Amino acid sequence: MTLGASTIVTEELTPIVGGLAASQGELGLKRVMISIALGGWIATTLLYLLGAWRGRWVRRRWPKVGRYMKRALRAVRRRPWRSALAVRFAFGARLLLPLACGAAHLPMWLYFIGSAVSSIVWAVLFTEVGYLFGEAAVTALRRMEHYDQYVAAVLIGIGVVALLIYRQRRQRRRQQSRATDRTAGALGS
Structure with a gap:
């Protein structure tokens, strides 16, 4: 029910x-x-x-x-x-x-x-x-x-690669944000 x-x-x-x-x-x-x-x-x-x-x-x-x-x-x-x-x-x-x-x-x-x-x-x-x-x-x-151990290894590998890509993109966004802030600060002076 x-x-x-x-x-x-x-x-x-x-x-x-x-x-x-x-x-x-x-x-x-x-x-x-x-x-x-x-x-x-x-x-x-x-x-x-x-x-x-x-x-x-x-x-x-x-x-x-x-x-x-x-x-x-x-x-x-x-x-x-x-x-x-x-x-x-x-x-x-x-x-x-x-x-x-x-x-x-x-x-x-x-x-x-x-x-x-x-x-x-x-x-x-x-x-x-x-x-x-x-x-x-x-x-x-x-x-x-x-084949379960191989499937688990592949899934873990995919997870690690996804995490590394995520961190790299986040770091790139932070750097772009800092560069934008510096440019805006220089223009405002």
Whole structure:
């Protein structure tokens, strides 16, 4: 149930981690999918209800959100069914689109069905990605078991080189800053 509750905050990470856990036998795959779909649907439904109840207040309270919400409202009014279906897939607008659907007074039945379909498809898709990735990662780790010390040496080497480059650039910026300060001081005298 924790996976479902965290879906609105962690987005794609939740079903992928749930799928990883299912591939390792820690959780049941169907339970993960159902929990994530239900959690995402409940969260977007609450946002819809907030938009229907206090949509204008949200736009006035947070003017920056209001600008984006006006655009979302236009999209919802043009294509209500597509908007309800896009709720879980609208990257960057997953909080805003349900609010806009509520503020546009999209029929509740239409929104509930569209967002439920969206939540189910999204949960199944990303949980499967996590499940398949989990199996592939375990297989790759088993094959890499004999080479782990080489991988660690390469990673440490890359880290050292990155640190040296960072220090060199920082030192160069300081020298340029000092030279600029000297030039400005000489011109000001």
